[in-house]
Amino acid sequence: MIVLFGSTGYVGGFFKKLLQSKNIDFVAPSHKEIDLLNERQLLDFFDRLSVDFIINAVGYTGKPNVDACEDNKLDCLLGNVVIPGILAKICSQKNIAFGHVSSGCVYQGDKGTGPDGSIIGFQENDPPNFSFRTSNSSFYSGCKALGEEMLTASRCYIWRLRMPFHWQDHPKNYISKLLFYQRLLDARNSLSEVEEFVRAAFECWEKRLPYGIYHITNTGSITTRQIVEKILGSPLGAQLKERGKKFLFFDNEEEFLKHVKAPRSNCVLDNTKLLSKGIHIRHVEEAIEEDLKRWQS
Ligand SMILES: NC(=O)c1ccc[n+]([C@@H]2O[C@H](COP(=O)([O-])OP(=O)(O)OC[C@H]3O[C@@H](n4cnc5c(N)ncnc54)[C@H](OP(=O)(O)O)[C@@H]3O)[C@@H](O)[C@H]2O)c1
Ligand SMILES: Cc1cn([C@H]2C[C@H](O)[C@@H](COP(=O)(O)OP(=O)(O)O[C@H]3O[C@@H](C)[C@H](O)[C@@H](O)[C@H]3O)O2)c(=O)[nH]c1=O
Numbered sequence: 052m053i054v055l056f057g058s059t060g061y062v063g064g065f066f067k068k069l070l071q072s073k074n075i076d077f078v079a080p081s082h083k084e085i086d087l088l089n090e091r092q093l094l095d096f097f098d099r100l101s102v103d104f105i106i107n108a109v110g111y112t113g114k115p116n117v118d119a120c121e122d123n124k125l126d127c128l129l130g131n132v133v134i135p136g137i138l139a140k141i142c143s144q145k146n147i148a149f150g151h152v153s154s155g156c157v158y159q160g161d162k163g164t165g166p167d168g169s170i171i172g173f174q175e176n177d178p179p180n181f182s183f184r185t186s187n188s189s190f191y192s193g194c195k196a197l198g199e200e201m202l203t204a205s206r207c208y209i210w211r212l213r214m215p216f217h218w219q220d221h222p223k224n225y226i227s228k229l230l231f232y233q234r235l236l237d238a239r240n241s242l243s244e245v246e247e248f249v250r251a252a253f254e255c256w257e258k259r260l261p262y263g264i265y266h267i268t269n270t271g272s273i274t275t276r277q278i279v280e281k282i283l284g285s286p287l288g289a290q291l292k293e294r295g296k297k298f299l300f301f302d303n304e305e306e307f308l309k310h311v312k313a314p315r316s317n318c319v320l321d322n323t324k325l326l327s328k329g330i331h332i333r334h335v336e337e338a339i340e341e342d343l344k345r346w347q348s
Contacts, residue, residue, distance in 0.1 A: 052100050053077040056087060056138070057108030061223040062152055062215065065249045066108055087134045093141055104256055105142060107151045109134055113191060115222060117156075118312040120191040131194035136201035143205045150256060155213035155241060155268060156189075156316030157182055157196040170272050172241060172321035175211075175264040181316050189313035199264070209264040210252040213320060215245035216338075218345035226342065229278060230291075234299045236307040237275045238317035241268040244338040251330050258328065265325050269335035272319040276300070278339060285343035 055070065057063035058079035070077045078100070086092055087109060111130030113119030120127040135151055142149040157179035162171040173180075181188045182196035199209055216225040225242060229235060251267050254260075279298045282288050301307040308314060322332065333341075 052102050053104045053106065054100070054102050055079040055106045055108065057106075057110065057152070060108055060110070061221065062212065062245065062249070063108035065245050066106055066253070069246075069249045069253060087137065088129060090137055090141070093137065097141060097145055097147070102145070102147050104148045104150065105138060106253075107135060107138055107149065110152065111191075111194075112223075117189050117191040117315070120189065120194070121312045124190055127190055127194050131191070132198045132201060135198045139202045139205040139207060142207070146206070148206045148208075148256065148262075149202070150208040150210060150252060151198075151202055152252070153199055153209050153211050153264075154192070154195045154316075155211040155266060155318060155320045156192045157199070157211075158318035158320070159187070159316055161239065161272070161319035170239065170319050172266075172272065172319035174321045175266055175324055181318070187314070189315070191313065192316055206262050208252070208255045208260075208262055210248070210255070210267050211264065211320065212243045212245075212248050213268050213318075214240055214242045215248065216242055216342060217245045218342040218347060220346070220348045226278070226282070226339075226346075229275065229282065229298075230296075234301050234307075234310075235275050235279070236301050236304060236315070236317075238304070238315075239272050239274045239319060240317050241266075241272045241320040241322070242335055242339075243268045244333065244342065247332050247338065251325060251332050254330050255328075258330075260328050266320040266322045267325060267332070268320045268322050269333055269338045270322055270326070271335045273335050273339065277336075281336075281339055281343055285340070285346065287343055287346045 058067045111127045158173045159181040165171050179196040181192050183193035214225040220227050248267050
């Protein structure tokens with residue numbers, strides 16, 4: 052039996068669809084059915100089931116974005132640190148395997164340029180450089196990094212997701228954000244196509260890969276301007292041009308930071324570890340182009 056927590060959320064919803072498509076036996080108790088902060092209630096829940104694997108897609112991300120975490124620090128700590136810690140403790144006690152959705156936004160920037168001119172991304176064993184320990188992060192990123200520290204003792208996959216995108220319009224879809232925001236920050240990022248993310252994450256369990264951190268991002272990185280170019284060159288671009296849509300950019304990050312409460316992680320991740328385990332994931336440019344071809348508003 053698999054237990055999915057966070058199924059009512061954006062990422063959890065894609066996990067639910069994946070498990071349903073595979074006809075896998077799973078339960079997905081909602082926030083109302085079980086209080087994940089109540090250890091006794093959780094222990095009773097697990098005593099009644101024979102659970103093999105837990106997928107944790109619970110988290111506090113702030114609405115409409117991480118700025119809200121600056122004003123909801125307790126919810127952010129509970130959702131991103133305390134709940135993963137309680138679940139990991141119970142998984143250790145009951146020898147249940149645990150898959151936790153974390154974030155690549157525990158990094159900032161990249162690791163320079165390789166001899167072939169490619170941008171070098173952070174690897175899983177690189178210590179976070181955008182966290183409470185480096186005293187430069189948003190409260191959200193600090194909590195994501197701290198949440199990972201709670202998980203070292205258990206049989207745990209830590210799946211780092213970055214800026215999810217998809218072909219269906221949604222406020223949490225990165226492409227939707229670029230269409231919505233009045234002005235854009237030009238930044239280089241690794242991104243995760245969210246259907247590929249959940250498929251690759253679950254494949255870690257299906258293949259019984261070694262536990263640990265996995266960067267589940269599409270290969271390579273892309274800048275905001277490059278994505279906007281792809282949007283304008285897609286069928287969606289034709290509609291936008293008809294509507295007279297203009298993509299405006301901040302002059303620089305300093306200008307951007309005047310418009311937000313918290314600094315943002317913009318970073319490049321290296322997904323070599325995932326690829327080396329035989330898990331396929333598209334190059335980010337290919338994935339963006341294909342999702343734009345399928346775009347549904
Ligand atoms: N979206 C992104 O850009 C992104 C990027 C990287 C990583 N992530 C990570 O992915 C995970 C899911 O994010 P998301 O975008 O899917 O968020 P979301 O749409 O806001 O969903 C969050 C989920 O967590 C549940 N939840 C929140 N606080 C809870 C609590 N105290 N007790 C029980 N359930 C609680 C919510 O349940 P209710 O609906 O009942 O409140 C919901 O099911 C998070 O860990 C996030 O940090 C997200
Ligand atoms: C607010 C704003 C953001 N941006 C850019 C900054 C970032 O590069 C990108 C995402 O920023 P926001 O949407 O503000 O952040 P966000 O909170 O929605 O995004 C973050 O959500 C977390 C849950 C994830 O863990 C992070 O990986 C990241 O996806 O959008 C603009 O270009 N213009 C804007 O006006």
